[in-house]
Amino acid sequence: MSIKSNARGRAELSEPQTLGGIALDVLRADILQCRLRPNTRLRLEELRERYGMSISPLREALMRLESEGLVTLAENKGFRVSPVSPAHLTDLTETRIDIETLMLRRAVAAGDVAWEAEILGAFHRLSRQQKTDPAAPGEISRAWWREHRAFHASLSAACPSELLRAFRDQLFDQAERYVALSIGFTAKPRDDIGEHEGLMRAVLARDAEAACRLCESHIRQTTAKVLAATNALTAI
Secondary structure (H helix, E strand, O other): OOOOHHHOOHHHHOOOOOHHHHHHHHHHHHHHOOOOOOOOEEOHHHHHHHHOOOHHHHHHHHHHHHHOOOEEEEOOOEEEEOOOOHHHHHHHHHHHHHHHHHHHHHHHHHOOHHHHHHHHHHHHHHHOOOOEOOOOOOOEOHHHHHHHHHHHHHHOOOOOOHHHHHHHHHHHHHHHHHHHHHOOOOOOOOOHHHHHHHHHHHHHOOOHHHHHHHHHHHHHHHHHHHHOOHHHHHHO
């Protein structure tokens, strides 16, 4: 089996033991990083050629991605990458803020020293990455993408609710697509490391109010940047 190098992304985050798991990781990565753009028709034969995999695990992966909201399936029309829109982004933003801040409050209340150490390590790894990939202009660095996910997950990892963690991961995935779409657009420069460091310090200080305020600001700034590219979103 062969997998093209540009299809790897979330596959680096896990070690799937089945062909279906591998297919899920590479398809999800290409969708989240918009190598498979919104509304793209996902024909099984074309995917088989793209990834060098058989149709069965690819179909299994597409069904899973449909349940996650990243793929749509229409009768007699097959699979497509889910569309994007300003209205969906706005809804996603408000829901993410509700879930992320709820989880932060619970994590701050329940977290231990091991949790604090993981946050510190995750921030250190993220701060050493460059956000854009010099070898692929207009694309997020795979290393930054991986460490950014890990950092944000670490902040709320001490939240005891598995259901909330699973829902949060799905919302984060949805948001990642919009971030990938906005990377190529000129916008006011952001201090990504400073924002993440401030959020980390508030969480480690067990200041839930400050952490939630900074989390909301961080998410809204990202949304504002993407909405500045509204013409691109509505044209997809």
